[in-house]
Amino acid sequence: MHADASRSLLRVFRRAIAAPLVSALIAATCLSANAFAAPPRGGAANIAMIGEPQTLDPMSSTADLVGTIMQHVYELLYTYDANSNVVPMLAETMPTVSSGGLVYTIPLRKGVKFHNGKEMTSADVVASLQRWMEMAPRGKAVAKEIKSLEAKGPNAVVITLNRPYAPLVAHLALSNGFAAIMAKDSIATPLTQFIGTGPYMFKERKPDQYVQLVRFDGYSARTEPASGYGGKREALLDELRFIPVPNANTRVEGTLSGQYHFADVLPVESYSRLEGAPNVKPVLTAPFGFPYLVLNTKQGPLANMSLRQAVQASLNNADMLAAGFGDPKFYSPDANHYARNTPFYSTAGTDNYGKGDAKRAAALVAAAKYDGAPIKILTSQQYDFHYRMALVMAENLKAAGLKVDMQVVDWSTLIERRNNPALWDIYITHSAVLPEPTLTPPQLGDGAPGWWSSPAKDAALAAFNAEADPKKRAALWGNVQAVVFTEVPYIRVGNFNSVTARSAKLDGYVAMPWPFFWNTGLQK
Amino acid sequence: MTRLLSRGMARYLASRLAGMVIVMLLVTALVFVITRLAPGDPAAVMLGEQATAADIAQLRASYGLDKPLPVQFAYWLGELARGNLGQSIFLQRPVTQALLERAEPTFFLTLFSMVIAISIGIPFGIAAAVWRNGVVDQAFSGFAMLGASIPSFWLGLILMQLFAVGLGWFPVAGYGDPGAPLSDRLHHLVLPAIVLGVVNSALILRFSRATMLDVLGEDHIRTARAKGVSERRVVLHHALRNALIPVVTVVGLTFALLIGGAIVTETVFGLPGIGNLVVSAVLRRDYPVIQGALLVIAGLYVLINLLIDLLYLAIDPRVKY
Numbered sequence: 001m002h003a004d005a006s007r008s009l010l011r012v013f014r015r016a017i018a019a020p021l022v023s024a025l026i027a028a029t030c031l032s033a034n035a036f037a038a039p040p041r042g043g044a045a046n047i048a049m050i051g052e053p054q055t056l057d058p059m060s061s062t063a064d065l066v067g068t069i070m071q072h073v074y075e076l077l078y079t080y081d082a083n084s085n086v087v088p089m090l091a092e093t094m095p096t097v098s099s100g101g102l103v104y105t106i107p108l109r110k111g112v113k114f115h116n117g118k119e120m121t122s123a124d125v126v127a128s129l130q131r132w133m134e135m136a137p138r139g140k141a142v143a144k145e146i147k148s149l150e151a152k153g154p155n156a157v158v159i160t161l162n163r164p165y166a167p168l169v170a171h172l173a174l175s176n177g178f179a180a181i182m183a184k185d186s187i188a189t190p191l192t193q194f195i196g197t198g199p200y201m202f203k204e205r206k207p208d209q210y211v212q213l214v215r216f217d218g219y220s221a222r223t224e225p226a227s228g229y230g231g232k233r234e235a236l237l238d239e240l241r242f243i244p245v246p247n248a249n250t251r252v253e254g255t256l257s258g259q260y261h262f263a264d265v266l267p268v269e270s271y272s273r274l275e276g277a278p279n280v281k282p283v284l285t286a287p288f289g290f291p292y293l294v295l296n297t298k299q300g301p302l303a304n305m306s307l308r309q310a311v312q313a314s315l316n317n318a319d320m321l322a323a324g325f326g327d328p329k330f331y332s333p334d335a336n337h338y339a340r341n342t343p344f345y346s347t348a349g350t351d352n353y354g355k356g357d358a359k360r361a362a363a364l365v366a367a368a369k370y371d372g373a374p375i376k377i378l379t380s381q382q383y384d385f386h387y388r389m390a391l392v393m394a395e396n397l398k399a400a401g402l403k404v405d406m407q408v409v410d411w412s413t414l415i416e417r418r419n420n421p422a423l424w425d426i427y428i429t430h431s432a433v434l435p436e437p438t439l440t441p442p443q444l445g446d447g448a449p450g451w452w453s454s455p456a457k458d459a460a461l462a463a464f465n466a467e468a469d470p471k472k473r474a475a476l477w478g479n480v481q482a483v484v485f486t487e488v489p490y491i492r493v494g495n496f497n498s499v500t501a502r503s504a505k506l507d508g509y510v511a512m513p514w515p516f517f518w519n520t521g522l523q524k
Numbered sequence: 525m526t527r528l529l530s531r532g533m534a535r536y537l538a539s540r541l542a543g544m545v546i547v548m549l550l551v552t553a554l555v556f557v558i559t560r561l562a563p564g565d566p567a568a569v570m571l572g573e574q575a576t577a578a579d580i581a582q583l584r585a586s587y588g589l590d591k592p593l594p595v596q597f598a599y600w601l602g603e604l605a606r607g608n609l610g611q612s613i614f615l616q617r618p619v620t621q622a623l624l625e626r627a628e629p630t631f632f633l634t635l636f637s638m639v640i641a642i643s644i645g646i647p648f649g650i651a652a653a654v655w656r657n658g659v660v661d662q663a664f665s666g667f668a669m670l671g672a673s674i675p676s677f678w679l680g681l682i683l684m685q686l687f688a689v690g691l692g693w694f695p696v697a698g699y700g701d702p703g704a705p706l707s708d709r710l711h712h713l714v715l716p717a718i719v720l721g722v723v724n725s726a727l728i729l730r731f732s733r734a735t736m737l738d739v740l741g742e743d744h745i746r747t748a749r750a751k752g753v754s755e756r757r758v759v760l761h762h763a764l765r766n767a768l769i770p771v772v773t774v775v776g777l778t779f780a781l782l783i784g785g786a787i788v789t790e791t792v793f794g795l796p797g798i799g800n801l802v803v804s805a806v807l808r809r810d811y812p813v814i815q816g817a818l819l820v821i822a823g824l825y826v827l828i829n830l831l832i833d834l835l836y837l838a839i840d841p842r843v844k845y
Contacts, residue, residue, distance in 0.1 A: 044701070046701075051804070052614075052804060054569060054570045054572070054614060054808070055570060055614065055616075060570070060571065061570055061571055061572045062571070062572035062575065063572040066572075137571055137572070137575040137576065137579050140576075140579065177572065190616060203702075204702060206625070206702075206796070207614075207615045207617075207622065207625070207796070207801075208626075208796035208800055208801065208804065209698070209699060209796045210701075210702060212702050241701065241702065243698060243794070244794070245697060245698075245794045246791060246794070246804075247697075247791055247792050247794065249681055249792075250684070250696060250697045250792055250793070250794055253681070253684050253685060253688065253689050253696045253697075254696040254697055254698075254794075256689045257688050257689040257692065257695075257696045258692075259688075259695055259696045259697070259698070260696075409563070410564065410807070411569075411807070412563075412564030412565065412566075412568070412569050412807060412808065412809050413562075413563040413564045415564075415565070415568040415569065416563055416564050416565040416568050417563060419568070419577045419580065442576075446576075447576040447577065447578065448576060449577075
């Protein structure tokens with residue numbers, strides 16, 4: 001081979017193979033360094049929240065704000081991993097369930113310390129669960145199913161049920177209005193000390209300024225790899241400051257300026273601006289929640305099921321979502337209540353999902369012998385998307401021949417008025433997507449506004465709640481979903497995604513519906 | 525001095541104080557009635573979406589909200605008589621403590637914004653009157669129109685984008701990290717103070733200009749000019765002092781309004797002031813806070829009005845009570 005030819009071959013090799021290979025090696029080294037580098041330790045994170053928490057008692061309120069903050073201080077017996085599976089947290093393992101499904105024995109982890117230095121025992125767990133069942137809205141609902149709750153030695157508790165109730169563990173795992181495990185000595189109503197086992201301890205609350213949490217050095221972490229809310233938790237940041245910033249634009253500007261390291265619930269309009277900023281990463285949590293319309297089944301024109309079916313048929317859910325959230329990036333008109341890749345995915349009843357069929361709706365209105373009484377829609381501008389969706393809904397209903405009385409009130413008024421069946425026919429609200437169907441919306445339980453009660457509901461839910469086998473429960477959920485589409489106690493409009501933003505310096509953040517900041521560090 | 529200590533003055537003060545007591549009693553009753561007649565329920569707000577009507581009723585009872593309104597009003601009056609404004613439902617602390625915690629940012633914000641408003645309003649108003657119908661007048665009057673018509677939340681967001689996000693000179697919002705020194709806390713007030721200062725300077729500017737124009741047309745000014753007094757002395761000594769009474773009234777009322785009324789600016793800049801406290805309390809229906817805060821704000825308003833009237837004595841020798 002000639003020398004020139006050799007040189008030219010060498011050049012080709014260098015250009016075609018060696019250079020990309022070296023680049024790839026360098027890139028791989030960098031990537032792996034990044035991938036395996038633990039987030040740094042130390043520093044304080046400023047976290048901009050949508051407002052001042054209603055309370056710091058994690059049991060007494062089901063407001064997202066309260067749970068989001070206090071999940072760092074208090075822990076549950078169980079929690080959810082990244083795939084919505086229930087996994088143990090303060091419990092050692094999943095419970096042992098007796099053959100009839102009535103007795104749950106929950107072993108507790110040993111050596112777990114509270115923030116006051118004392119070790120967690122079954123006495124703390126029993127006292128905490130007792131308080132939850134007596135005062136928490138969710139706990140009270142579960143309490144109806146429970147016959148007894150007792151300690152079994154220092155490291156186990158036994159829950160005996162009145163009848164098989166499969167959602168029990170899901171309730172114990174939810175960090176919203178939650179069954180927080182508290183140091184028995186600190187339990188009082190109202191709570192004055194916030195003594196939990198979480199990776200962060202409560203330090204100070206200055207209303208409208210901050211809730212300050214600091215690292216708990218005596219934290220007893222699980223050893224499993226972190227996944228969702230489950231697994232190993234490590235307080236890398238010295239301090240968390242949850243700052244109430246009610247103005248959404250201020251949250252956006254504060255994140256862009258670097259003052260906030262994380263901002264919760266941002267307007268979808270800000271997404272492109274956040275995307276273009278070098279120091280900020282927008283975070284899309286999909287799906288985050290679902291807007292839904294509650295229909296008054298107790299009193300007024302919609303007590304007539306045919307008319308409720310007419311309302312359902314008249315609505316163009318896709319249009320309502322578009323009005324509420326703008327870009328399809330931020331919503332999806334899903335008829336099924338649970339996504340395809342989740343255990344409760346079902347298409348049962350979804351043919352009735354509203355596509356704006358005014359003709360069919362008008363026929364149902366005629367069949368219902370509608371007397372022309374206006375449909376009172378209760379909505380609020382506190383959440384922009386509620387109001388915008390209500391405007392579309394009103395037009396859909398009018399197209400079907402229904403009269404509409406739109407009542408726009410502030411949120412406090414809405415949540416008071418909805419308890420009076422004489423004052424409304426439809427109200428608009430929303431919920432986070434939760435892993436267990438019976439956790440939300442509350443209309444699946446008893447006594448919630450809308451007052452849905454029917455033999456079909458009772459039969460479908462009783463079968464679903466009694467079944468412990470996850471595979472069989474998926475099919476049984478389909479029956480419940482079908483009854484919802486038939487009896488129309490509420491209309492799930494679709495799913496929406498939430499926009500939050502984090503500083504590019506915030507490492508290790510994992511997007512979940514209720515943001516958490518353990519395993520998260522701040523680059524210097 | 526003798527005017528301040530005269531028997532007439534004592535009578536005047538006694539009648540004003542009696543009037544204040546009557547006004548405060550009326551305010552107490554009105555605030556209670558309006559607050560309670562408005563729909564909404566603190567228990568429902570506190571418990572959240574999943575709470576049932578029974579949960580809400582139970583919490584209402586624990587705060588005594590299930591009792592008849594006259595009973596609740598009598599209880600509140602009794603507490604007031606003991607100097608107790610009540611206990612916040614949401615903040616789990618006495619209303620007095622909540623108000624005291626908010627006093628610092630509100631006081632400094634009001635003070636700084638008034639300094640800015642007066643520094644702009646009075647000199648610009650005088651200049652506009654002295655060079656009336658000229659370029660200076662047009663420019664300053666235009667500024668006043670602009671200041672009065674710009675929404676404070678918009679100006680706040682623009683200043684935020686320019687000076688906080690763009691240049692990084694000031695923080696976007698809040699009142700400092702935990703344990704922040706006073707200098708850091710005051711640094712957080714610069715942008716909101718500019719917003720309030722500019723917006724409120726418009727009214728002071730318009731008033732200063734109008735009263736200066738009136739005074740500059742009076743006989744004693746013509747006499748002073750005829751006697752050969754310099755124009756500077758005519759304006760600053762003879763005219764300004766006479767023009768000050770209406771301006772002091774406007775400045776005083778603006779000050780009083782800002783103490784409880786910087787609501788939009790405090791919300792945009794996330795300042796934990798009294799305005800913000802009132803807004804949050806109204807949204808959550810935290811009745812004791814709404815009642816207590818409005819009572820204190822009304823009291824301050826009445827007090828500042830009295831101080832303005834007393835200030836007239838110092839400014840204008842012709843005023844007698």
